[in-house]
Amino acid sequence: MLDIIQTVPIDYFVYLSTLLFGIGVLGVLTRRxxxxxxxxxxxxxxxxxxxxxxxxxxxxxxxxxxxxxxIMVVAAAExxxxxxxxxxxxxxxxxxxxxxxxxxxx
Amino acid sequence: xxxxxxSILAVASVLAxxxxxxxKNPVHSVIYLILGFFMIxxxxxxxxxxxxxxxxxxxxxGAIMVLFLFVLMLLNLNKxxxxxxxxxxxxxxxxxxxxxxxxxxxxxxxxxxLQQATPNSSVGLVENLGKQLFTEFVVPFEIxxxxxxxxxxxxxxxxxxxxxx
Amino acid sequence: MQSLLPLIxxxxxxxxxxxxxxGRRLPKTAVGLIGSGTILGAFLLSLAVFSDVRNGxxxxxxxxxxxxxxxLQVQFAFLADPLSAWMMLIITGVGFLIHVYSIGxxxxxxxxxxxxxxxxxFVFSMLLLVMGDNFLMLFFGWEGVGLCSYLLIGFWYxxxxxxxxxxxxxxxxxxxxxxxxxxxxxxxxxxxxxxxREVFEGVANYQNNAWIPTVICLLLFVGAIGxxxxxxxxxxxxxxxxxxxxxxxxxxxxxxxxxxxxxxxxCSSLYALAPHALEVIAITGLATAIFAALIxxxxxxxxxxxxYSTVSQLGLMFLALGMGAYSTAIxxxxxxAFFKALLFxxxxxxxxxxxxxxxxxxxxxxxxxxxxxxxVFVIGTLAISGFPLLSGFFSKDEIFAKTYEHSGALWWALxxxxxxxxxxxxxxxxxxxxxxxxxxxxxxxAHLHESPAVMTIPLIVLAVLSVVGGFLNxxxxxxxxxxxxxxxxxxxxxxxxxxxxxxVLDARTEWLLMxxxxxxxxxxLVLAYAVYVVRxxxxxxxxxxxxxxxxxxxxxxxxxxxDFLFVRPLEKLSKMLHYYADIQAIDGVVNGVGxxxxxxxxxxxxxxxxxxxxxxxxxxxxxxxxxxxxxI
Numbered sequence: 001m002l003d004i005i006q007t008v009p010i011d012y013f014v015y016l017s018t019l020l021f022g023i024g025v026l027g028v029l030t031r032r033x034x035x036x037x038x039x040x041x042x043x044x045x046x047x048x049x050x051x052x053x054x055x056x057x058x059x060x061x062x063x064x065x066x067x068x069x070x071i072m073v074v075a076a077a078e079x080x081x082x083x084x085x086x087x088x089x090x091x092x093x094x095x096x097x098x099x100x101x102x103x104x105x106x
Numbered sequence: 107x108x109x110x111x112x113s114i115l116a117v118a119s120v121l122a123x124x125x126x127x128x129x130k131n132p133v134h135s136v137i138y139l140i141l142g143f144f145m146i147x148x149x150x151x152x153x154x155x156x157x158x159x160x161x162x163x164x165x166x167x168g169a170i171m172v173l174f175l176f177v178l179m180l181l182n183l184n185k186x187x188x189x190x191x192x193x194x195x196x197x198x199x200x201x202x203x204x205x206x207x208x209x210x211x212x213x214x215x216x217x218x219x220l221q222q223a224t225p226n227s228s229v230g231l232v233e234n235l236g237k238q239l240f241t242e243f244v245v246p247f248e249i250x251x252x253x254x255x256x257x258x259x260x261x262x263x264x265x266x267x268x269x270x271x
Numbered sequence: 272m273q274s275l276l277p278l279i280x281x282x283x284x285x286x287x288x289x290x291x292x293x294g295r296r297l298p299k300t301a302v303g304l305i306g307s308g309t310i311l312g313a314f315l316l317s318l319a320v321f322s323d324v325r326n327g328x329x330x331x332x333x334x335x336x337x338x339x340x341x342x343l344q345v346q347f348a349f350l351a352d353p354l355s356a357w358m359m360l361i362i363t364g365v366g367f368l369i370h371v372y373s374i375g376x377x378x379x380x381x382x383x384x385x386x387x388x389x390x391x392x393f394v395f396s397m398l399l400l401v402m403g404d405n406f407l408m409l410f411f412g413w414e415g416v417g418l419c420s421y422l423l424i425g426f427w428y429x430x431x432x433x434x435x436x437x438x439x440x441x442x443x444x445x446x447x448x449x450x451x452x453x454x455x456x457x458x459x460x461x462x463x464x465x466x467x468r469e470v471f472e473g474v475a476n477y478q479n480n481a482w483i484p485t486v487i488c489l490l491l492f493v494g495a496i497g498x499x500x501x502x503x504x505x506x507x508x509x510x511x512x513x514x515x516x517x518x519x520x521x522x523x524x525x526x527x528x529x530x531x532x533x534x535x536x537x538c539s540s541l542y543a544l545a546p547h548a549l550e551v552i553a554i555t556g557l558a559t560a561i562f563a564a565l566i567x568x569x570x571x572x573x574x575x576x577x578x579y580s581t582v583s584q585l586g587l588m589f590l591a592l593g594m595g596a597y598s599t600a601i602x603x604x605x606x607x608a609f610f611k612a613l614l615f616x617x618x619x620x621x622x623x624x625x626x627x628x629x630x631x632x633x634x635x636x637x638x639x640x641x642x643x644x645x646x647v648f649v650i651g652t653l654a655i656s657g658f659p660l661l662s663g664f665f666s667k668d669e670i671f672a673k674t675y676e677h678s679g680a681l682w683w684a685l686x687x688x689x690x691x692x693x694x695x696x697x698x699x700x701x702x703x704x705x706x707x708x709x710x711x712x713x714x715x716x717a718h719l720h721e722s723p724a725v726m727t728i729p730l731i732v733l734a735v736l737s738v739v740g741g742f743l744n745x746x747x748x749x750x751x752x753x754x755x756x757x758x759x760x761x762x763x764x765x766x767x768x769x770x771x772x773x774x775v776l777d778a779r780t781e782w783l784l785m786x787x788x789x790x791x792x793x794x795x796l797v798l799a800y801a802v803y804v805v806r807x808x809x810x811x812x813x814x815x816x817x818x819x820x821x822x823x824x825x826x827x828x829x830x831x832x833x834d835f836l837f838v839r840p841l842e843k844l845s846k847m848l849h850y851y852a853d854i855q856a857i858d859g860v861v862n863g864v865g866x867x868x869x870x871x872x873x874x875x876x877x878x879x880x881x882x883x884x885x886x887x888x889x890x891x892x893x894x895x896x897x898x899x900x901x902x903i
Contacts, residue, residue: 033183046142
C-alpha cells in the first residue's frame with residue numbers, strides 16, 4: 001500500500017499540514033473562549049504530527065513516527081493540565097473569556 | 107485512486123478545522139474537531155502508519171476530546187456568548203496567520219530531494235516501532251512516563267477546591 | 272652667604288606654618304614672639320646680604336628646577352642684587368616693626384594667632400616676589416601677596432562689608448594680573464626665557480621693532496596699576512581700610528602696593544626700549560597723584576585720608592618711574608614706607624585709644640591725652656608734606672626735580688600742586704584730630720589712654736627713620752655732605768636714567784624749585800592751622816556739605832560709575848548665562864536624557880498590557896519573521 005509515495009508528492013502534505021497549522025493559529029488569535037483556544041492548539045499539534053508522519057513514510061525512517069508518538073504524549077499531558085487550570089480560572093472569574101486575564105501587566 | 111482518497115481526506119480535514127474555528131457553539135466545535143481527527147487518522151492509515159492511526163484515535167478522539175467535553179459540561183457552556191472582537195482585530199489575526207502560513211510554506215517547499223533506497227514498507231508497523239522505541243528511544247520513553255506522573259499530580263492538585271493537601 | 276639666601280623667605284614661612292597649625296593652642300605671647308622673631312631673623316639675614324652686595328655684585332642661589340616644559344625652564348631660584356636686597360631690607364625691617372606693634376594692637380582679638388600666621392605668609396610671599404630671579408617667581412609672590420591681602424582685609428570676616436572689600440581688592444588685583452600675565456607671556460615669546468639675567472641680556476641685544484617692548488611694558492604696567500592702585504584700578508585700596516590697621520600699614524602702605532614700583536624698576540632696561548610706555552606711566556602717575564589727593568581733602572575717616580594719601584604718593588612714584596628716574600622712585604618707596612607706616616600705626620594708636628572710633632569729626636584735642644602718638648604723628652605729617660630736612664622732603668624734591676628736568680615746567684607745576692594738596696589734607700587731618708576740643712562721647716573720654724610700649728616703641732623707631740631717612744640720598748647741590756648714596760648703590764641694578772647728561776639741572780634752578788615748593792608747603796600748613804585750630808573749623812556732617820565738597824567726599828562717584836558700567840552688566844550677564852546656559856541648556860540636556868529614557872521606558876512598558884490576545888499575536892508575528900529570516 002505504499003503507492004502513496006508514488007502518487008502523492010510530498011508537497012501536498014506540506015501544503016495540507018501548513019494549512020491546518022495556519023487555521024489553528026487563526027483560531028488561537030481569533031477566539032476568546034479558552035477552551036476553543038486549547039482545541040486550536042491541539043489542532044496545531046496535529047498538523048505537525050501529520051507532517052512528521054508523512055516525512056517518516058516518505059523517507060523510510062521510523063524516527064518521525066517515534067517523534068509523533070512523543071508529541072502525542074506531551075499533548076495529552078498538556079491538555080489535562082491545561083483544562084485543570086481552566087477549571088480553576090472559571091472558579092475564580094466565573095468566565096472562560098481569556099481577555100479577562102490581564103493582571104500580568106506593568 | 108490513492109490520490110482521490112487523499113484529496114477527499116484532506117479537504118474534509120480542512121473543512122472540519124475551519125468549522126471548528128468558526129463555530130459559535132463550543133460543543134459543535136468539539137464535534138467538528140473529532141471529525142477532523144478521524145480524517146487525520148485516515149491519512150495516517152494512507153501513510154501506512156497503522157499504529158499511529160490507532161493510537162491517534164484512542165488518545166485524541168477518545169481521551170482528550172472526551173476530556174474537553176467533560177469540561178464543557180462542567181462549565182455548562184452550551185451556548186457561547188462571548189463578545190465579538192473588532193473587525194480590525196480579526197483582519198489583523200488573519201493577516202498574521204496567513205503570513206505565518208505562507209512563510210512556512212515558502213521555507214518548506216521546493217528543493218527537497220527525497221532519496222529512498224527502498225521504500226521500507228514496514229516502517230509504520232507495530233513491531234518496528236516497538237523495536238525502535240525500546241532500544242534507541244528507551245530513555246525518552248521512560249521520561250515520558252515520569253512526565254505523565256507529573257501531569258497527573260499537577261492536574262489533581264490544580265483541580266482541588268481547597269488547598270489543604 | 273649664598274646658601275643662606277633661601278632662609279630669608281623660609282623663616283617667615285616657617286612662622287606661618289607654626290602659627291597656622293599650632294597657634295590656636297599656644298599662648299598669645301608665644302604666637303607674637305614667633306611671628307615677630309622670624310621676621311627679625313629674616314631682617315638680620317637681609318642685613319648680611321645687603322653688606323655683601325653693596326659693592327654691586329649679585330648673589331644667586333638656585334633651589335631646584337620648578338618647571339621644565341619643552342623650551343621653557345624655570346628655576347625656583349633667588350637673586351640678591353642691590354635692588355632686591357634693598358627691598359628685602361624694607362620689607363623685613365618695617366615688617367618687623369609692624370609685627371611688634373600688632374602684638375599690642377591685636378591683643379584682644381580672638382584670631383590673634385591667625386593674624387600672625389597671615390602676616391608671616393604675606394612677608395614670605397612678598398620676599399618671594401622681590402627675591403625671585405625670574406618672572407614666574409615674581410608672579411608667585413605677586414599672587415601670594417594678593418591672597419594674603421584678601422585674607423587680611425577680610426580678617427574680621429563676620430562683617431559682610433569687610434568681606435566685600437576683600438573681594439573687591441582681590442578682583443581688581445586680578446584684572447591687573449591679566450595684564451601682567453600677558454606681559455610675561457610676551458616676554459617669553461620674545462626673549463625665550465623668563466629669567467631676569469637672560470631676558471635683560473636679550474634686551475641689551477634687541478634690534479627688532481620697538482612696538483613689542485612697548486606692548487610688553489604696557490602690559491606689565493597694567494599689572495602694576497592693579498597692584499599699586501593707580502587710576503583706574505585704585506578703588507580697592509580705600510575700601511581695604513576695612514582690615515586691621517597694622518594690615519593697612521604693612522600691606523597697603525609699605526610693601527604690597529610697592530610691588531608695582533619694584534616690577535617697573537626691575538624691568539628698567541626693558542622700559543628703556545619703550546619711551547612711549549614710560550610716557551603712559553608718567554601721565555597715569557601724575558593724574559592719580561592729583562586725583563587721589565583731591566579726594567583725600569574731604570574724607571572724614573582717618574584711615575581713608577591716609578589711604579588716598581597712599582594712592583597719591585604711589586602716583587608720584589610712578590611719575591618718577593615715568594621720568595626714567597628709577598632710583599628716585601625706590602628712594603621715595605623707602606621714605607614713604609617709613610612715614611606712611613608711621614602715620615598708619617599712629618592712626619591705629621588713636622583708634623585703639625578711642626575704642627574703635629575712626630571718624631575725625633568725633634575726635635579732637637587728643638594731643639594731651641596721647642602725647643607720644645601726637646608727636647610721632649606730627650613728625651609723619653611734616654615728613655609727608657616735605658618739611659625741610661625730613662625724609663619726605665628729599666625724596667619728593669628729587670621727584671619734582673627729575674620731572675622738571677625731563678618734561679619741563681608744566682609737569683613740574685602739576686606735580687608740585689599735588690604736593691601742596693598733600694600738605695593740605697595732612698595738615699587738616701593732624702589739626703582736626705589732635706587739636707581743639709574733644710568731640711567724642713564721655714565714655715570715650717574716660718577711656719582715653721596712651722598705647723602700651725609694645726605699640727609706641729615701633730612708632731618711635733619709625734619716627735626716627737622718617738626724620739633721618741632722607742639722608743640716604745641727599746643730592747649733591749645741597750652741599751650737606753650728601754652723597755646720593757642710594758642712587759649709586761642701586762645703579763648696577765637699574766637702567767641708566769632717561770635724561771641725557773646735558774639736561775642735568777644746574778644748582779641754581781634746583782635751589783629755586785626746591786625753595787618754591789617748600790615755602791608753599793609750609794604756607795599751606797600754616798593756613799591749615801589757621802583754619803582748623805585758630806578758627807576752630809570742624810569738618811561738617813555729611814548732610815551739610817557744599818556741592819564741591821560733596822563731590823570730593825563721595826570720591827567723584829567713581830565707585831558708583833564702576834558699579835553702573837561694569838558690575839551691574841556683569842551681574843546681569845551672569846544671571847542670563849546662568850538661566851540660559853546652565854539651567855536651560857546644560858540642565859536641560861542632562862535632565863532631558865533622563866526624561867527621554869523615562870518616556871521611552873513608558874512607551875515600551877505599554878507592550879506589557881496583560882492582554883493575552885495581544886501577546887499571542889506578537890508571538891505569531893515574531894515566529895513568522897523568524898522563520899522568514901532564517902529560511903528565506
